[in-house]
Amino acid sequence: MAALGQQGRPVDEVIAELTEKRAGDVKWSDGKTFGMVYDGGPTVQAVAEQAARLYLHENALNTQAFPSLRHIQSEVVGWTADLLNGDENTSGFLTSGGTESILCGVLAARKRAHIERGITEPEMVLPETAHAAFHKAADNFGLKVRKIPVHADYTADVEAMANAVGPNTALVVGSAPQYPQGVQDDIPAIAALAKSVGANCHVDACMGGFVLPFAERLGRGVQPWDFRVDGVTTISADIHKLGYAPKGVSVILHDTKESRKYQTFVFDGWLGGFYASPNMQGTRSGLPMACAWAVMQHLGTDGYVELTQQTLINADLMRAGIVGIDGIRVLGDSQFHLIAMAAESGSGIDMFALGDALLAKGWYHDRQTPPDNLHSTVSNTNTGVIENYLADLTECVSAVRGTSTADRSTTYATLE
Numbered sequence: 001m002a003a004l005g006q007q008g009r010p011v012d013e014v015i016a017e018l019t020e021k022r023a024g025d026v027k028w029s030d031g032k033t034f035g036m037v038y039d040g041g042p043t044v045q046a047v048a049e050q051a052a053r054l055y056l057h058e059n060a061l062n063t064q065a066f067p068s069l070r071h072i073q074s075e076v077v078g079w080t081a082d083l084l085n086g087d088e089n090t091s092g093f094l095t096s097g098g099t100e101s102i103l104c105g106v107l108a109a110r111k112r113a114h115i116e117r118g119i120t121e122p123e124m125v126l127p128e129t130a131h132a133a134f135h136k137a138a139d140n141f142g143l144k145v146r147k148i149p150v151h152a153d154y155t156a157d158v159e160a161m162a163n164a165v166g167p168n169t170a171l172v173v174g175s176a177p178q179y180p181q182g183v184q185d186d187i188p189a190i191a192a193l194a195k196s197v198g199a200n201c202h203v204d205a206c207m208g209g210f211v212l213p214f215a216e217r218l219g220r221g222v223q224p225w226d227f228r229v230d231g232v233t234t235i236s237a238d239i240h241k242l243g244y245a246p247k248g249v250s251v252i253l254h255d256t257k258e259s260r261k262y263q264t265f266v267f268d269g270w271l272g273g274f275y276a277s278p279n280m281q282g283t284r285s286g287l288p289m290a291c292a293w294a295v296m297q298h299l300g301t302d303g304y305v306e307l308t309q310q311t312l313i314n315a316d317l318m319r320a321g322i323v324g325i326d327g328i329r330v331l332g333d334s335q336f337h338l339i340a341m342a343a344e345s346g347s348g349i350d351m352f353a354l355g356d357a358l359l360a361k362g363w364y365h366d367r368q369t370p371p372d373n374l375h376s377t378v379s380n381t382n383t384g385v386i387e388n389y390l391a392d393l394t395e396c397v398s399a400v401r402g403t404s405t406a407d408r409s410t411t412y413a414t415l416e
């Protein structure tokens with residue numbers, strides 16, 4: 001542990017050291033990182049950077065002091081609700097990310113179950129492919145999780161879920177698509193299950209929210225998943241993923257204003273005045289909200305359709321390439337921008353050794369298990385590099401065949 005220096009340092013020196021610190025981070029702008037940072041191109045970066053400069057110091061805690069942030073939130077939420085085929089009752093809030101949107105969705109479901117159905121031991125039913133954030137929410141808010149194994153194709157086993165749904169069910173979860181293998185659950189069946197007991201149905205579209213609406217416009221077969229599906233009560237959609245805004249912004253949508261009320265907190269019993277909070281945050285940066293507004297305005301629907309087209313070209317090329325390489329395969333029938341790559345049985349390929357070999361050539365994937373596999377979130381960031389990637393992949397597959405690595409870690413997120 002070191003103490004903060006007694007004397008401050010000049011701006012140039014501070015920035016020079018920060019720049020140096022950053023040198024060891026992943027170089028996402030070269031397109032070789034499959035996930036984490038999503039690059040909409042130079043003008044999208046420019047508009048976000050200028051919006052960030054304008055809103056660097058603004059605080060959305062109190063929108064009476066910063067009315068522009070109330071308008072920004074309401075406009076971004078409204079555009080997203082429209083994209084997801086909501087109606088005049090659809091409402092929501094901006095949050096800091098997918099996890100916070102999911103926390104809000106779970107909290108609202110729990111409160112609704114308590115107030116409307118008197119449930120004191122709330123449960124949520126979810127497929128094992130649902131994001132870890134649901135388990136975080138259950139842990140934080142005291143819900144019991146009924147985690148249900150999925151089909152061999154990694155989609156939710158709705159019949160098995162039905163057996164777990166009962167009088168204590170507060171929430172039933174499906175994903176469009178789920179993160180690990182990128183496949184989409186049967187949302188109409190899941191929503192019907194939830195409705196049959198008066199529970200909420202949350203559709204996790206953190207990944208798909210800013211892809212599926214545009215894939216549909218491109219004529220891709222998109223199974224029903226949004227507010228057109230009867231029984232869907234909440235949806236999470238991350239603008240800081242394929243919405244191409246910088247980190248720190250997501251949308252939580254509710255089918256009605258009454259449903260939205262269950263996630264808000266109001267308090268009039270301290271000496272600081274009437275306090276109202278729409279999500280998990282108190283003081284709340286206006287920067288990511290303004291960036292989301294600016295990026296969405298700059299792109300428009302046409303811009304998103306173009307970025308989605310490019311993303312799907314990249315992902316299709318990658319999938320076809322993987323399928324064509326002897327010894328590796330794609331898990332599940334993913335149709336969009338998420339790809340999980342595993343070994344064919346008996347191929348003698350250690351996927352994590354393959355991951356290390358790819359990393360040595362600059363290609364960054366997340367690791368998952370079981371089975372051992374390498375995960376890619378493909379986006380416009382990866383435009384123009386897929387042919388090179390597949391050439392390196394072919395070479396690495398040959399190089400690692402019959403070898404293995406002792407490192408079995410699949411750390412996705414870290415504590416420090």
Ligand SMILES: *Cc1c(COP(=O)(O)O)cnc(C)c1O
Pocket residue numbers: 097098099100102131133175177178179204205206207238250
């Ligand atoms: C990314 C993601 C989340 C969590 O979002 P964060 O922005 O990382 O908090 C939840 N669900 C899915 C499907 C995701 O891809």
